[in-house]
Amino acid sequence: MLAYQKIVRFIEDKIDHKIWSVGEKIPSIRTLMQQHSVAKNTIIRALIELEKNGLLFAKPQAGYFVRKRPSDNQAPQQQYPQSLPSMVSVPEIFYDIMQRSAAFDILPNLPAAPFSNHLIELHRNISKAQRNNRNATMYYDAPLGSKQLREQISARYRLRNSYIDADELCITFGCQHALFLALFVTCQPGDNVVVESPAFYGVVQLLEQLQINIIEVSASPVGGIDTKALAAVAQQWPIKACVVTPSFATPTGATMSEQAKQHLITLANQHDFAVIEDDIYGELSFEQPVSPLKSFDSDNRVILCSSFSKSLSRDLRLGWIAAARWMPDVIRLKLTSQLASNQTTQQGIAEFISKGNYRRHLNYFTHQLMLQRNQLISALQQYWPQDIRYTLPNGGIALWIELSANHNTTELYQHLISENIVITPGNLFSCSNCYPNYLRLSFNHPTTGKRLNAIKKLGKLLSS
Amino acid sequence: MLAYQKIVRFIEDKIDHKIWSVGEKIPSIRTLMQQHSVAKNTIIRALIELEKNGLLFAKPQAGYFVRKRPSDNQAPQQQYPQSLPSMVSVPEIFYDIMQRSAAFDILPNLPAAPFSNHLIELHRNISKAQRNNRNATMYYDAPLGSKQLREQISARYRLRNSYIDADELCITFGCQHALFLALFVTCQPGDNVVVESPAFYGVVQLLEQLQINIIEVSASPVGGIDTKALAAVAQQWPIKACVVTPSFATPTGATMSEQAKQHLITLANQHDFAVIEDDIYGELSFEQPVSPLKSFDSDNRVILCSSFSKSLSRDLRLGWIAAARWMPDVIRLKLTSQLASNQTTQQGIAEFISKGNYRRHLNYFTHQLMLQRNQLISALQQYWPQDIRYTLPNGGIALWIELSANHNTTELYQHLISENIVITPGNLFSCSNCYPNYLRLSFNHPTTGKRLNAIKKLGKLLSS
Numbered sequence: 001m002l003a004y005q006k007i008v009r010f011i012e013d014k015i016d017h018k019i020w021s022v023g024e025k026i027p028s029i030r031t032l033m034q035q036h037s038v039a040k041n042t043i044i045r046a047l048i049e050l051e052k053n054g055l056l057f058a059k060p061q062a063g064y065f066v067r068k069r070p071s072d073n074q075a076p077q078q079q080y081p082q083s084l085p086s087m088v089s090v091p092e093i094f095y096d097i098m099q100r101s102a103a104f105d106i107l108p109n110l111p112a113a114p115f116s117n118h119l120i121e122l123h124r125n126i127s128k129a130q131r132n133n134r135n136a137t138m139y140y141d142a143p144l145g146s147k148q149l150r151e152q153i154s155a156r157y158r159l160r161n162s163y164i165d166a167d168e169l170c171i172t173f174g175c176q177h178a179l180f181l182a183l184f185v186t187c188q189p190g191d192n193v194v195v196e197s198p199a200f201y202g203v204v205q206l207l208e209q210l211q212i213n214i215i216e217v218s219a220s221p222v223g224g225i226d227t228k229a230l231a232a233v234a235q236q237w238p239i240k241a242c243v244v245t246p247s248f249a250t251p252t253g254a255t256m257s258e259q260a261k262q263h264l265i266t267l268a269n270q271h272d273f274a275v276i277e278d279d280i281y282g283e284l285s286f287e288q289p290v291s292p293l294k295s296f297d298s299d300n301r302v303i304l305c306s307s308f309s310k311s312l313s314r315d316l317r318l319g320w321i322a323a324a325r326w327m328p329d330v331i332r333l334k335l336t337s338q339l340a341s342n343q344t345t346q347q348g349i350a351e352f353i354s355k356g357n358y359r360r361h362l363n364y365f366t367h368q369l370m371l372q373r374n375q376l377i378s379a380l381q382q383y384w385p386q387d388i389r390y391t392l393p394n395g396g397i398a399l400w401i402e403l404s405a406n407h408n409t410t411e412l413y414q415h416l417i418s419e420n421i422v423i424t425p426g427n428l429f430s431c432s433n434c435y436p437n438y439l440r441l442s443f444n445h446p447t448t449g450k451r452l453n454a455i456k457k458l459g460k461l462l463s464s
Numbered sequence: 465m466l467a468y469q470k471i472v473r474f475i476e477d478k479i480d481h482k483i484w485s486v487g488e489k490i491p492s493i494r495t496l497m498q499q500h501s502v503a504k505n506t507i508i509r510a511l512i513e514l515e516k517n518g519l520l521f522a523k524p525q526a527g528y529f530v531r532k533r534p535s536d537n538q539a540p541q542q543q544y545p546q547s548l549p550s551m552v553s554v555p556e557i558f559y560d561i562m563q564r565s566a567a568f569d570i571l572p573n574l575p576a577a578p579f580s581n582h583l584i585e586l587h588r589n590i591s592k593a594q595r596n597n598r599n600a601t602m603y604y605d606a607p608l609g610s611k612q613l614r615e616q617i618s619a620r621y622r623l624r625n626s627y628i629d630a631d632e633l634c635i636t637f638g639c640q641h642a643l644f645l646a647l648f649v650t651c652q653p654g655d656n657v658v659v660e661s662p663a664f665y666g667v668v669q670l671l672e673q674l675q676i677n678i679i680e681v682s683a684s685p686v687g688g689i690d691t692k693a694l695a696a697v698a699q700q701w702p703i704k705a706c707v708v709t710p711s712f713a714t715p716t717g718a719t720m721s722e723q724a725k726q727h728l729i730t731l732a733n734q735h736d737f738a739v740i741e742d743d744i745y746g747e748l749s750f751e752q753p754v755s756p757l758k759s760f761d762s763d764n765r766v767i768l769c770s771s772f773s774k775s776l777s778r779d780l781r782l783g784w785i786a787a788a789r790w791m792p793d794v795i796r797l798k799l800t801s802q803l804a805s806n807q808t809t810q811q812g813i814a815e816f817i818s819k820g821n822y823r824r825h826l827n828y829f830t831h832q833l834m835l836q837r838n839q840l841i842s843a844l845q846q847y848w849p850q851d852i853r854y855t856l857p858n859g860g861i862a863l864w865i866e867l868s869a870n871h872n873t874t875e876l877y878q879h880l881i882s883e884n885i886v887i888t889p890g891n892l893f894s895c896s897n898c899y900p901n902y903l904r905l906s907f908n909h910p911t912t913g914k915r916l917n918a919i920k921k922l923g924k925l926l927s928s
Contacts, residue, residue: 055496098799105602112598118603127591134576137777138908143563173637173781173802205800249696313601317637317781317806333563336669337644338637342781342806444602 003038007046010036014056015066025066026056037124053328055375057382060225067378068399076221076252076402076438078388083216083432085192085237088208091200093410094428098201104397104442106454109420113445118361122312126348138346145320146173146346152353153320162295163306168322172343175280176202178305178321183241185329187212191240194233196225198429198438200250200278203243215239216430220398221391222257224249227263234271241274246293248281250439251429253393255290265296274326279306280319283362284438285395286370287383300324308399309347311362316345326384342357369397372443374421376455383459398442403462409439413460421454467502469684471510474500477521479530483698485741488530490520491545518838520869521846531845532650540685540716540853540866547680548702549894551876552672554665557874558892562665568861571919573884577909582825586776600807607795609635609784610810611866616817617784624746625761628768632786634794635805639667639744641794642769642785643707649793650738650767651676651704658706660689662864662893662902664714664742667707679703680896685855688720691727698735705738710757712745714865715893715904716858719754729760738790743770744783750834750857764788773811773825780809793801833861836907840919847923853921861908862889866901873903876925885918 001009032043047064051054056064087243115123130136142409144150150166157164172178187193189211195203196219207214217233219225224243231238245262246256256264270274277293294304302324307319318341323330325404351357373393380390380401389402403409409425416423426438447455465473489639491499496507500867511528515646578691579587594600606613614630621628624791636642651657659667660683671678681697683689691710697703706729710720719727732739739756758768767790769782782805787794816822837857842856844865854867867873873889880887890902911919 007483095799097795099794100573108603112602115598115601120595123591123594126594127587130587130590133779134579136779137579138569139572140773142776174804176803177801202800202803208801309604314604314804315597315600316803317804332559333673335559335668336640336673339640339666340638340781342809343779345806379572397891 001251004045004049007032007036007038007043008049010103011046011050012055020066021065022421023201025062025065026066032437038058042272052371052374053352054378057378061208064374067381074389075391076400083197083214085213085215087211088204088214088431088432090205090208092429093414094201095205096207097413097422097428099423105451106421106441106458107451108424109423110445112394114166116361116364118357118364119313120350121357122348122361125351126345128442129344129347129351133344133347139345140240140340141171141343142154144169144337149346149353150320151352152350152358156283156358157292157294158351160289160295161291162292164322168324168327169180169320170323170327170334171346172307172310172311172319173317173338173341174319175278175305175307176206176319177241178307178319179203179276179278180206180333181222181330181333182274182276182303182305182323182326183207183210183212183243184333185323185326186276187240192228192237194239194242196244196249196272197417197432198251199243200245202428203278204431205420208399211338212240216432219249219252220254220310221252222254223260224254225260225264227260227267227418230264231267234267234273239271239273240274242268243276243278244293245278247279247290248284248393248396249278250281250396250398251424251438253391255394255396256293258291260297261291261293261296264293265298265302269299269300273301274324275302276339277302277304279304280310281396283311284366284369284397286366286373290395294322311365312349318342318345318349366395369395369443372446373399376441376443376446379452379455380441380459381458385459385463397444398440399406399440403440405437405441409435409437409463414437416458420459423458456464468506468509468513469506471496471502472498475510475514477518481892486530489526490530495560497720498587505797507899516835516838520840521553521842524914527549530879531842535868537853538853540822540864547677547678549677550895551675552668552678554669554895555617557878558665559669560591560887561877561892562669562888564589568908569915570885570887570909570922571915572886574914575907580825580828581779582828583822585821586812586816586825587836589815590809593808593811593815597808598813599911604804605635605807605810607799607804609805609909610632610807610814613785613810613814613817616814616822620747620817620822621756623759624753624759625755628758628786632900633784633800634787634791635810636769636783636784636785636798637781637805638773639742639769639771639803640670640697642771642783643740643742644670645785645794645797646738646740646767646769646787646790647671647674647676647705647707648653648739648797649787649790650740655704656701658694658737660708660713661896662715662890662899663707667742668893668895676704676894680894681717683713684718685716686718688718688725689724689728691731692749696739698731702734703737706732707740707742708757709745711743711754712748712860713742714745714860715890717855717860717862717901719858720757722755725755725757725760726921728757730761733763737765738788739766741766743768744774745860746770746835747775747859748830750830750837750873754859758786759786764857774824775829776813780813781817782806782809782813802874817915830859833907836910838864839909839911840905840923843919844905844923847920849923849927850920862888862904862906865905867903869901871899871901871926873899876903880922885922887922907916 136424150169154166197216304322380460424440522529614633616632661680758766768786890899
């Protein structure tokens with residue numbers, strides 16, 4: 001262990017044991033130098049490290065202070081009241097938000113960061129596939145998509161304790177497309193579908209498009225859908241499908257416990273409904289890999305939907321679906337509605353994964369996301385009102401914030417849009433207007449520079 | 465004019481004026497040499513050219529003979545009897561055929577030809593866009609797609625006498641996807657939609673998927689849909705939409721006259737139905753550019769669907785839709801069912817078009833297709849029964865063949881599939897089983913080598 005790491009460990013220990021408590025000034029650099037008989041630079045390096053990790057913050061001319069830690073925060077409250085099945089009608093403004101893919105960046109007009117080496121390698125793999133596959137220009141892809149890629153995806157699931165055969169997978173044009181296929185083949189207009197509340201807005205909008213009735217069931221911002229509430233709903237109404245994001249759900253970052261997953265599967269078997277699993281954040285865990293709900297499927301009724309949009313690039317337009325008993329219908333629908341996927345992109349990704357570059361990319365990327373989460377939380381603690389509550393997701397790219405009841409984030413969205421600041425208002429995630437004072441913020445980008453300024457500005461607005 | 469070209473002209477003239485008639489042996493090489501006072505090689509070069517263009521054929525040890533010319537052939541007969549609106553039910557075997565994108569190649573297992581320089585340049589453009597557009601990995605594409613590409617597509621339509629603004633276009637995942645969007649937003653389950661007979665099978669299968677009733681209206685293998693028959697149908701039944709391929713339709717290669725286009729538009733205005741134009745072969749004319757039906761649209765009700773799959777590469781998965789009054793619904797459906805298109809591919813294609821390479825590619829490609837059409841027809845004339853009838857399309861990639869009534873091409877398909885020979889049986893293009901003795905053959909590939917052998921083999925089978 002290097003000298004500076006010993007200092008880090010020493011200070012962490014003091015904070016962990018609350019010997020130095022939140023808001024307290026820690027000993028000066030000079031004092032620490034003397035205590036540990038090390039050079040000034042060693043102490044400074046340790047303090048910078050601790051600041052980056054969100055344990056300390058510096059006040060100019062004053063010294064270093066113990067930061068309120070993410071885990072000291074209280075999560076937003078679970079507050080969705082039970083609803084009746086109802087037709088979905090999404091207000092125009094929410095389509096406006098969805099059209100700004102922006103919603104995952106508070107300042108979407110900034111120039112993007114340079115590509116990582118991993119992404120450069122991915123682009124090389126795709127270009128190479130394009131140069132080499134002459135057949136692709138003349139013949140459409142097979143309906144299921146590239147076997148090579150499906151085998152790689154299958155191998156990824158094995159790492160998450162889930163056995164999905166390559167031939168149980170069908171390549172799609174992204175996760176949203178997979179969700180569309182799943183809902184189209186399992187439901188007819190007028191059927192009832194359960195979603196968690198808050199839910200991914202893309203699903204809410206799909207239900208409107210397909211004229212499917214929505215039943216919103218309360219979900220904990222920490223543990224996901226309330227399966228007891230779901231049991232009550234399933235007793236009361238016929239349900240065709242239940243759509244959930246069991247791992248690092250948007251907007252909350254919630255992850256279902258193994259027991260909750262098991263309970264959901266039991267209910268689905270008992271009441272004979274399809275379970276549609278949105279697994280798009282499944283690989284973005286900051287800790288241990290998380291098993292998909294699909295791995296609990298005992299009756300071939302969990303349809304898993306995912307894509308590379310959040311883990312690699314939104315521009316690939318490549319996702320997948322494991323459609324269980326509905327696979328033949330999904331293949332036919334894909335064939336008649338799109339014909340085929342892009343072969344060379346699939347081959348490029350397959351090579352990228354098989355050479356270990358996807359694994360290396362994810363290691364790097366999830367670590368970055370964790371640091372960015374801490375950075376965002378630090379900024380919220382410093383610059384936003386003290387009474388906010390927010391989730392502390394261990395994966396994914398966003399967190400869910402509850403403001404005091406007097407705030408309206410939809411109005412705030414409209415107010416900010418003229419300044420090119422984009423927030424995602426809470427009511428986008430439900431069709432019952434029950435999250436007027438909530439918002440989702442993403443840590444997909446570092447909270448530094450202009451983005452930090454935007455967070456500060458927002459903090460001022462919310463405090464005034 | 466080179467010496468050999470003068471000989472070509474001389475012989476063409478004799479044949480055109482029927483001085484030398486079909487089947488007749490032309491003067492020997494020695495005679496021609498003496499007549500024209502040119503070298504042997506000059507005569508041989510002229511004969512090879514005439515053979516390639518389908519005017520002559522060589523019999524070993526015998527000399528050159530005047531070939532039955534494509535235009536001497538009689539087109540298949542227009543024979544579809546009027547139908548009632550009915551539910552579509554596509555037999556499994558036709559999904560099997562559709563899954564072999566193969567249907568446009570009689571021997572799909574052969575290795576593909578090397579890329580043309582144009583396609584190599586296109587791939588370079590796409591790779592470059594991928595390297596340069598860092599934003600694309602982080603943000604989804606705008607709902608309409610790349611403005612740059614839409615402007616280039618708009619410019620292409622101006623060359624065909626049609627003014628479609630870039631903002632009237634929405635990028636899709638191919639033409640089939642555009643057709644899906646068009647039918648989804650104009651029709652509900654149970655509505656009636658008119659298609660031409662024979663029709664593109666992808667449309668028939670879409671109607672089945674969307675539970676829309678089909679009304680088949682007779683189409684001439686030369687001039688497309690019979691608008692008088694359509695008028696009678698529109699009098700009798702409520703119609704929501706009419707799907708046609710006005711330019712070089714599959715399977716026949718038929719192209720509607722300007723009068724027929726005008727009549728169709730008048731009927732649509734009068735009976736208030738949407739016109740869905742499949743323009744995928746629109747740029748593959750061997751002669752003058754052909755105006756799309758959309759250019760006759762006087763009431764914002766023609767939805768134009770197309771893609772680059774047939775003109776550039778099937779692997780791009782990029783098409784477009786000009787959805788007229790249904791544009792807002794199409795954008796919303798694209799957004800909820802797929803989110804966005806691939807940005808870098810769009811940018812690569814836009815650059816490819818703007819630099820004139822698409823124009824150059826099409827000049828080259830359509831000329832190749834014409835030669836390949838002649839090659840295929842030559843082979844049919846030499847090796848298939850004399851009583852077949854076939855179309856002589858001036859564009860597109862396929863022709864439509866009528867065999868004598870005792871043949872069944874669906875059975876033939878099943879018989880041949882074990883030998884890796886793929887034909888497209890006539891009944892795929894209707895849901896009334898009225899084309900049992902028809903088939904479509906594509907001239908997307910040269911009829912040489914193994915493909916020529918397959919055509920010979922088929923000829924033997926059909927003659928036995």
